[in-house]
Amino acid sequence: MDLFNVYPVNPINIVKAAGSTVWDEQGNEYLDLYGGHAVISIGHTHPHYVKRITEQLNQIGFYSNSIEIPIQKQLAQLLGEVSGKEDYHLFLCNSGAEANENALKLASFYNGRKKIIAFTKAFHGRTSLAVAATDNPSIIAPVNETDNVIFLPFNDEAALQAAFESYGNEISAVIIEGIQGVGGIREASKSFLQLIRSLTTAYNAVYIADSVQCGYGRTGQFYAHDWAGVEADIYSMAKGIGNGFPLGAISIAPKFKASYGLLGTTFGGNHLACAAAVAVLEVIKQDNLLANATEVGDYLIAELKKFDQILEVRGRGLMIGIELPVELAHIKKDLLVKNRIFTGEAKPNVIRLLPALNITKAHADQFLAALKERLEQA
Numbered sequence: 551m552d553l554f555n556v557y558p559v560n561p562i563n564i565v566k567a568a569g570s571t572v573w574d575e576q577g578n579e580y581l582d583l584y585g586g587h588a589v590i591s592i593g594h595t596h597p598h599y600v601k602r603i604t605e606q607l608n609q610i611g612f613y614s615n616s617i618e619i620p621i622q623k624q625l626a627q628l629l630g631e632v633s634g635k636e637d638y639h640l641f642l643c644n645s646g647a648e649a650n651e652n653a654l655k656l657a658s659f660y661n662g663r664k665k666i667i668a669f670t671k672a673f674h675g676r677t678s679l680a681v682a683a684t685d686n687p688s689i690i691a692p693v694n695e696t697d698n699v700i701f702l703p704f705n706d707e708a709a710l711q712a713a714f715e716s717y718g719n720e721i722s723a724v725i726i727e728g729i730q731g732v733g734g735i736r737e738a739s740k741s742f743l744q745l746i747r748s749l750t751t752a753y754n755a756v757y758i759a760d761s762v763q764c765g766y767g768r769t770g771q772f773y774a775h776d777w778a779g780v781e782a783d784i785y786s787m788a789k790g791i792g793n794g795f796p797l798g799a800i801s802i803a804p805k806f807k808a809s810y811g812l813l814g815t816t817f818g819g820n821h822l823a824c825a826a827a828v829a830v831l832e833v834i835k836q837d838n839l840l841a842n843a844t845e846v847g848d849y850l851i852a853e854l855k856k857f858d859q860i861l862e863v864r865g866r867g868l869m870i871g872i873e874l875p876v877e878l879a880h881i882k883k884d885l886l887v888k889n890r891i892f893t894g895e896a897k898p899n900v901i902r903l904l905p906a907l908n909i910t911k912a913h914a915d916q917f918l919a920a921l922k923e924r925l926e927q928a
């Protein structure tokens with residue numbers, strides 16, 4: 551059997567990792583500023599994380615949600631505390647798409663409506679509703695096509711206001727990333743998020759903050775939406791929550807009432823996944839990683855803005871987009887091949903930095919020196 555070939559891959563086999571360093575099978579060392587797509591939040595093979603998962607696996611790795619799993623409650627309590635949402639409720643699943651799928655379903659159960667507002671360049675995942683709310687027709691299968699999702703221009707307050715005025719009582723939910731990731735590191739403006747909050751409240755629609763990529767401390771606040779001083783009704787998360795252990799979640803405002811069978815999953819919230827997630831939050835809290843994301847992120851952004859050849863530097867904290875002119879689109883590949891630095895990309899020519907939240911200023915300097923070299927030789 552061969553693999554179903556859907557990923558264009560770099561010809562690199564990583565066999566070892568520690569913190570923000572990874573090694574290939576030839577022993578070459580790389581700096582990881584990509585974190586396997588914003589997933590590695592506390593660094594690869596963090597000793598506390600490895601210890602907790604190992605201990606848990608030696609006790610019990612999995613049982614279904616048909617029994618008591620106390621570590622779920624421990625996780626909920628810790629997440630409530632670190633995210634500042636102690637009165638919210640936690641539902642655990644397995645991925646970002648599944649988190650958004652459940653968030654959109656829950657919204658529709660709540661207000662009995664069908665219409666969803668999403669925005670241009672949004673990415674919310676590949677399951678049926680999540681992909682229907684994703685602004686990329688090439689990944690929407692015919693069976694996923696629906697008239698229930700309405701795309702509005704990102705950050706366009708007049709368009710949002712007009713949509714609510716025309717059919718506000720039909721809108722179930724507004725789903726938005728605080729900073730669009732796949733869309734090229736584009737931040738929702740504070741006033742736009744505030745308008746979403748006030749319109750969804752006025753029309754009894756649900757504000758879903760997709761925090762799968764921009765959440766979990768990446769921007770220096772727990773949720774990127776926090777920068778606007780608003781509280782969403784549902785926060786979806788995944789990626790950084792498990793530092794590589796597959797795990798997703800939604801944090802749900804108290805106004806939503808649970809009932810048996812409303813949502814469900816076989817794997818979500820299993821012992822091992824919860825051990826991974828608890829370890830991540832313990833490290834985030836103990837090592838004050840939100841402050842580090844702000845500090846190193848601010849430094850990187852300020853330094854990057856000094857390069858003349860860069861068209862624009864966008865983002866916040868450790869979610870940074872570097873927009874290059876078309877003729878310099880090769881720089882991302884050069885950084886990997888010539889400087890052994892992993893970065894992410896957004897099409898067509900944005901370098902995305904999504905490193906672990908505990909990278910150091912020395913890592914930032916290593917990247918800045920490599921980028922300077924690449925730009926000088928371009």
Ligand SMILES: Cc1ncc(COP(=O)(O)O)c(C=O)c1O
Pocket residue numbers: 645646647648650673674675676727731732760761762763764788789
């Ligand atoms: C903002 C956002 N939402 C949802 C998803 C989907 O997450 P997953 O790939 O875990 O299903 C992603 C993945 O990149 C994402 O960036």
